[in-house]
Amino acid sequence: MYLQKLSLVNYKSIASELFEFDAKINCFVGNNGVGKTNVLDAIYYLSYTKSYFNAIASQNIKHGEDFFMIEGDYLMEENRVDKILCSVKKGNKKVVKKNGKAYDKFADHIGNVPLVMISPSDRDLIIEGSETRRKFMDGVISQQDRMYLQNLINYNKLLTQRNALLKYFAANRTFDALNLKVYNEQLSDLSVRIYEKRNWFLQEFAPIFNQCYQEISNSKEEVQLLYKTQLHEKPLLSLLDDFLEKDRVLQYTSVGIHKDDLQFELNGYPIKKFGSQGQQKSYLIALKLAQFEFTKQLTGKKPILLFDDVFDKLDENRVSQVINLVNKDHFGQIFISDTHTQRTENVVKATQQSYKIFQLQ
Incomplete structure (x- = not known):
């Protein structure tokens, strides 16, 4: 192609x-x-x-x-x-x-x-917040799994609706636990599928990334990708129950897979703080070349x-x-x-x- x-x-x-x-x-x-x-x-x-x-x-x-x-x-x-x-x-x-x-x-x-794009703006993956890194992870998975993409779209729609309901409760000084429970259960079901896929992705992707970085850096440094998520600790339904009062005060959903992150490390330390400009650029190029290889292995197509x-x-x-x-x-x-x-x-x-x-x- x-x-x-x-x-x-x-x-x-x-x-x-x-x-x-x-x-x-x-x-x-x-x-x-x-x-x-x-x-x-x-x-x-x-x-x-x-x-x-x-x-x-x-x-x-x-x-x-x-x-x-x-x-x-x-x-x-x-x-x-x-x-x-x-x-x-x-x-x-x-x-x-x-x-x-x-x-x-x-x-x-x-x-x-x-397709895989490597750009100077990729530095946002290192310096910006977790949303940027989630988008990277979701983009790589979605290229070879349309069901994952659809689950993600559905989750975000439900999340928007739950947040609107929390705002409605606050504005009208009311609360309907049964109505909220419907959203909690649907979000929980989708979050399990998304969490399992992201977990699988990191297990498959991290070794490919490590190999790409070693080839670029001549094996001079050790790198690590870590999947950070609240769902490692508890299922979403339990988290939503635990943080209900906080969510009512904040008027938005403060826990869930929409808070997941990827942690980038170099020699055991965050690359954002301890990596040179050249090391950070090598890290990002290795991430994207790993995306290329990962996509090629799963789709059988060579990405542009x-x-x-x-x-x-x-x-x-x-x-x-x-x-x-x-x-x-x-x-x-x-x-x-x-x-x-x-x-x-x-x-x-x-x-x-x-x-x-x-x-x-």
Whole structure:
């Protein structure tokens, strides 16, 4: 599977562009602000039906225009070509189509075109709160398990409804234990499924991540991923009972799998506090390369791999290790953005793979 053609109209800073890609490596080079990252983000959009950087669809429309359109032609198995189209018009709902047929639920598209993006903004995984790390974990699992994604959607809907009920109780100085119990039981049922899947994910994913990091760092450091959840201690129903009074005061649900987190450690210490910039970047690249390998093993498809300006702040040795990983036969199509044309060409030549370089102005 690979992306043959990409057509963009009014996407972010890009008025209109048409690209025809190499099956292996494609590079976008040019100064900052010319739209390199926007092209990669459009490719991401075709896989996830949303931007990597801005989830508000209308804010991705080029200034002064009232719509954007992204269209990609993918060569799939048995030489079948799938056309994926994503479009947004101000005041209208987003449209996602596959071969001319619109999806009723965007979730049905997730996993059809597996993709992994590596970007400087991934540093949010380390410096931001638990929600960012949960989204990473959920995104990786959802690419190969649509039932998990649906359970997650249902859980979040019920959570919103339970929170609204708590606010209603407070505003009207009333309380209905029976009504709340209905939400508690439904949330509990879904939380068990989500918790078990996340637990399984960490057990399978952590060894792959460890191997990727060792290859990038030449085995100089030890890393660990830990799954932090209140459900390790008690079932959700018990937690909801224990924290009922607190939830009534706060007017929202303070316990549950929506509070889960991933703990990133380097040599036994939090990488956020004790990792250098280069170590943190290596950690994040290892996470994403592990996502690639994990997805490939479970789906049997080679995800498209996007490298957005990742060679800054990596020393020459670590860049070399990353390229050695990418050069293995089990990688598919790769997209790279960089500000240094010569550096990019040197990197891709070293892979001895076919490539195209697009100089953006």
